[in-house]
Amino acid sequence: MYKYDEYDQQMVDTRVAEFRDQVRRRLAGELTEDQFKPLRLQNGLYLQLHAYMLRVAVPYGTMNSAQMKVLGDIADKYDRGYGHFTTRTNIQYNWIKLEDTPDALADLAKVEMHAIQTSGNCIRNISSDQYAGASADEVVDPRPYAELLRQWSSFHPEFLVLPRKFKIAVIASEIDRAAMRLHDIGINLVRNEAGEVGAEFYVGGGMGRTPFVAKKIKDFVPIDQMVTYAEACVRVYNRYGRRDNKYKARIKILVHELGLEAYSKEVDAEFAHLLTQPIEPPLAELERIQAMFVDPAFETGLSDDLDLSDPDFRLWVERNTFAHKAPGYVIANVSLKPIGGIPGDATSDQIRLMAELAKDYSFDELRVTHAQNIVFPHVKKSDLYALWQKLEKADLSTPNLDTVGDIIACPGLDYCSLANARSIPVAQKISERFGSAERQAEIGELKLKISGCINACGHHHAGHIGILGVDKKGKENYQLLLGGSEGADTSLAKITGPGFDEDGVVDATEKAIDVYLANKQGDERFLDTYRRIGMAPFKEAIYG
């Protein structure tokens, strides 16, 4: 894992001290809210529906046990005993007091964490593959490259006031587990024929009110030019992106309106110019970072055998684990989606328990996923049963990864001041309706995503089944969408037709799933069947 050097630590500590003084001046009446608001947002502090909300960055979703423990402690010390893991692999606290925020940030700084650039029109937390460094299918561990980009984008003087927020994902495998093509910039690390690592660049993806799948702009950027090429992409956006209309200000609109060819031409010109400037970090810096991401000391000669005689354990292993690159090890997923629960929420005790378990069973490492779950990346198979038993006691062993119960949902109108409708109650009802393990097994992989407004924080555009909450004459109303995907086969979901009330959209979801089950062939997933038979049979069942 990356360790702060003295410059990193000094930057974060200085920022805490600066914000402490800004809060003091605000509370003393020396700053107005108009003056203070941009300052608090730069430190991840929003004012939400019920209270202040603090969003803490988890860079590329990677944490150690000490960091995770502090996240649990903050939930108790400054909030109401729980936190909410988000689709940006961050954590949010919903009840933070303004006067406590500097202390919370100081606690975070002690474990090399912060809330900088988790808000505002800047480059946000960079996300990556939650199985980075553990899965056998990756070209390289993408995290050192994500870290290099994090350092480049942190406090970047040109990019702190972009036309709109800017999100980057970095992956390094054919299986996209980070929704890479739904980012402003997506980077897929690849090898060329000579075996050299380089960056395949995608631009202009995103969800929100105008969703686009990112387009490939470059097949291979040499790794010692990756930061420079990213700089060129963002510079062109910063120069030409619209600032007159926030709804048309994202890079996806610029790429769409200019066209990829014209945008690419501008980027190439800027890139050529930047190559004459010494802006690329020396390779030695990447190597310094990479040295902090070496594999943990995996034991050798371990058996791959697992005793699966406990049927509940067997179900969890089948559903929630993934092959590890090292023999005798496995990647274990903790679903934060108990039946009828609130997607992404974890109590302070659960957070601290996961921290402790990571120390005992996963080389001190955890990951947060964009699907709002937690990963233990390196678990010895011989330890897996003991780990599962401890998770089970804490209601953290729900065996539903990537099934209809593993719902992504934004906080919705229960917490968010931008939302039009509540997301969580819909997620809870669907989770309960499809709660039985048998039903989930029959349905198989089904990614269901719910947003409480058009901003799409719940990724409804990318759901095999997506649900969008809207305000219809003062009442909550829910649109149903089908056919989205976020993986290598990224696609945008289409609306089925008129919306429903809360119970109606749960019924409509069940009807859509029934159509799939009646029409599936072989091992088809819901998405495969939808793509083969099209929207019509689903509409007929839902509205006919």
Place this chain on the structure above:
Amino acid sequence: MKIVTANDLKSGAVIWWTGVGWSLDVDEAADVGDDGAKVIAREEGAQNAVSAYVIDAEKDDQGVRPAHIKERIRAFGPTVRLDLTVKPADANAVNWVI
């Protein structure tokens, strides 16, 4: 009736203008008539309240009920965490929101 809601500067808590000060209880909200803008300007100037705005509400024997679900959730708390609402012991209280 027209009432004014805001957030407390220090805690961020949802507050309601009573005519003489701020309350955490929506039932104590006062009808500000056409004076909402004046109340907001004065109170935000005093720097005790932030993000103040005027909403429509109704008052009956049960108390004050904001017209829109968003403000009813602000007044009540998150409908999915009854323990964090103003009526944690009343399982049916959420019906007031919906």
